[in-house]
Amino acid sequence: MLAIAILAAGKGTRMKSPLPKVLQNLAGTSLIEHVLNNCRTLQAKRRFLIVGHQSELVKNKLTKLNELEYVLQEPQKGTGHAIQQLLSTMETYDGELLVLNGDVPLLKPQTIERLINTQRESGADATILTARLKNPTGYGRVFTSSKNCVKAIIEHRDCSKEQLSNTLTNAGVYCFSWKKLKSVLPKLTSNNDQEEIYLTDAISLLSLVMHLEVTNTEEVKGINNQIQLAECEAIIQQQLSNYWMQEGVKFIDPSSCTLSQECKFGENVTIEPQTHFRGSCFIGNGCNIGPGCLIKDSILGENVCSIYSVLDNAQVGNGVTIGPFANIRPGSEIENKCRIGNFVEIKNSHINTGSKINHLSYIGDAELGQKVNIGAGTITANYDGINKHKTIIGDNTKTGANSVLVAPISIGSNVTIGAGSTLTKNVPNNALSLERNKQLIREDWTKGLNK
Ligand code: UD1
Ligand code: CA
Numbered sequence: 263m264l265a266i267a268i269l270a271a272g273k274g275t276r277m278k279s280p281l282p283k284v285l286q287n288l289a290g291t292s293l294i295e296h297v298l299n300n301c302r303t304l305q306a307k308r309r310f311l312i313v314g315h316q317s318e319l320v321k322n323k324l325t326k327l328n329e330l331e332y333v334l335q336e337p338q339k340g341t342g343h344a345i346q347q348l349l350s351t352m353e354t355y356d357g358e359l360l361v362l363n364g365d366v367p368l369l370k371p372q373t374i375e376r377l378i379n380t381q382r383e384s385g386a387d388a389t390i391l392t393a394r395l396k397n398p399t400g401y402g403r404v405f406t407s408s409k410n411c412v413k414a415i416i417e418h419r420d421c422s423k424e425q426l427s428n429t430l431t432n433a434g435v436y437c438f439s440w441k442k443l444k445s446v447l448p449k450l451t452s453n454n455d456q457e458e459i460y461l462t463d464a465i466s467l468l469s470l471v472m473h474l475e476v477t478n479t480e481e482v483k484g485i486n487n488q489i490q491l492a493e494c495e496a497i498i499q500q501q502l503s504n505y506w507m508q509e510g511v512k513f514i515d516p517s518s519c520t521l522s523q524e525c526k527f528g529e530n531v532t533i534e535p536q537t538h539f540r541g542s543c544f545i546g547n548g549c550n551i552g553p554g555c556l557i558k559d560s561i562l563g564e565n566v567c568s569i570y571s572v573l574d575n576a577q578v579g580n581g582v583t584i585g586p587f588a589n590i591r592p593g594s595e596i597e598n599k600c601r602i603g604n605f606v607e608i609k610n611s612h613i614n615t616g617s618k619i620n621h622l623s624y625i626g627d628a629e630l631g632q633k634v635n636i637g638a639g640t641i642t643a644n645y646d647g648i649n650k651h652k653t654i655i656g657d658n659t660k661t662g663a664n665s666v667l668v669a670p671i672s673i674g675s676n677v678t679i680g681a682g683s684t685l686t687k688n689v690p691n692n693a694l695s696l697e698r699n700k701q702l703i704r705e706d707w708t709k710g711l712n713k
Pocket of ligand 1: 269270271272273274283284312314335337338339340341342343344363364365366400401402403415417431432433434460461462483484485486
């Protein structure tokens with residue numbers, strides 16, 4: 263029988279961030295969600311999350327996970343104190359307790375499984391995960407007996423100079439026999455440099471503790487500061503781009519791109535340099551994205567080509583070309599074969615099949631029919647200072663350069679709008695509409711000036 267406890271109550275003082283540490287983002291996903299994902303497939307009777315610092319914020323992030331039991335640790339007096347909070351709810355439990363630090367996000371599920379199996383096979387009081395780190399600064403050091411049993415863990419700041427030369431470190435991942443741990447938890451003291459109650463002190467109070475050493479040290483990286491967060495980001499970015507390259511995505515320069523875990527690609531996709539994906543995205547077959555794009559929470563159909571552009575919460579059909587320098591804002595739906603050109607901003611608008619908005623336009627809160635041609639510099643004036651209003655443009659309509667369409671306004675289909683018009687009234691189908699002063703010509707004007 264297995265129960266899981268994840269430690270997520272700490273403030274993360276060393277991050278120097280207003281956000282609780284376990285909510286810091288790694289490849290677009292919070293640290294705590296990474297840790298929860300890593301143990302998702304394990305069969306567990308109970309799953310506890312120990313929360314404390316800004317607990318409501320942490321809980322709000324995880325509302326979808328209803329199998330989690332939250333345990334409040336208030337105040338936060340250390341990792342041992344955090345686990346002591348389970349004593350009352352787990353009084354009659356008899357099985358293993360897997361403890362994971364909420365700031366160790368790169369662990370592989372298989373490694374956690376190996377740890378549990380090692381514990382079950384050995385029948386020890388506990389098995390802990392260890393690694394030999396080239397730079398073990400900040401980590402607890404693991405001291406073993408001749409038989410390779412763990413005798414004690416001593417925190418970096420409590421180590422003597424000699425003890426610091428030991429590079430075998432504690433990964434912050436433990437599988438305990440709960441019965442055995444339960445009996446020593448009340449004996450933990452705060453007799454250390456930080457005056458906290460350390461879970462690691464339980465080790466020397468138990469009779470038999472084994473360790474499982476991982477060889478891939480990247481997996482056990484803990485995050486205490488912004489440097490370690492950036493190091494983990496680099497590792498996870500490389501893992502993501504390697505995964506997608508194995509799936510056939512062509513990255514011209516993967517190290518200059520960033521991906522999110524929720525980003526998926528179809529076949530025969532090319533990603534040009536300096537292109538970034540955030541949130542949940544799907545990029546369809548044959549797309550060519552970049553250089554220089556930011557794509558967030560968007561769905562792209564097949565053969566979309568986008569250069570130096572930003573897409574946020576957009577839905578884009580097949581064969582659409584975007585940019586350079588387009589800004590596609592939330593709520594935009596662009597159907598097949600449209601063309602969105604340079605310096606075009608689109609917000610909360612539906613652009614139907616085959617329409618073109620090629621140059622220097624703002625299209626906001628609009629509904630465009632099929633094969634509409636928006637002339638350079640056309641603006642939908644959607645805001646009257648208080649409310650936003652809608653612009654409707656029918657199929658095959660052409661707006662002249664520098665048209666201003668003052669919403670709410672409805673322009674029919676097959677309409678031609680003269681260049682430079684500011685329209686405030688609806689236009690029926692098949693009409694020409696223009697609003698413009700008569701052009702003035704004074705012949706021989708300069709002659710008069712010279713007198
Ligand atoms: C801890 C280990 C250290 C190990 C390292 C691995 C202890 C005493 N030390 O050190 O041996 O090498 O992890 O990354 O455990 N937390 C609580 N309540 C608290 C304090 C912390 O829930 O009162 C949570 C934190 O939110 C964090 C985790 O416990 O997710 C670890 O705490 P942290 O302070 O980062 O411990 P380290 O100093 O990294
Ligand atoms: Ca830590």
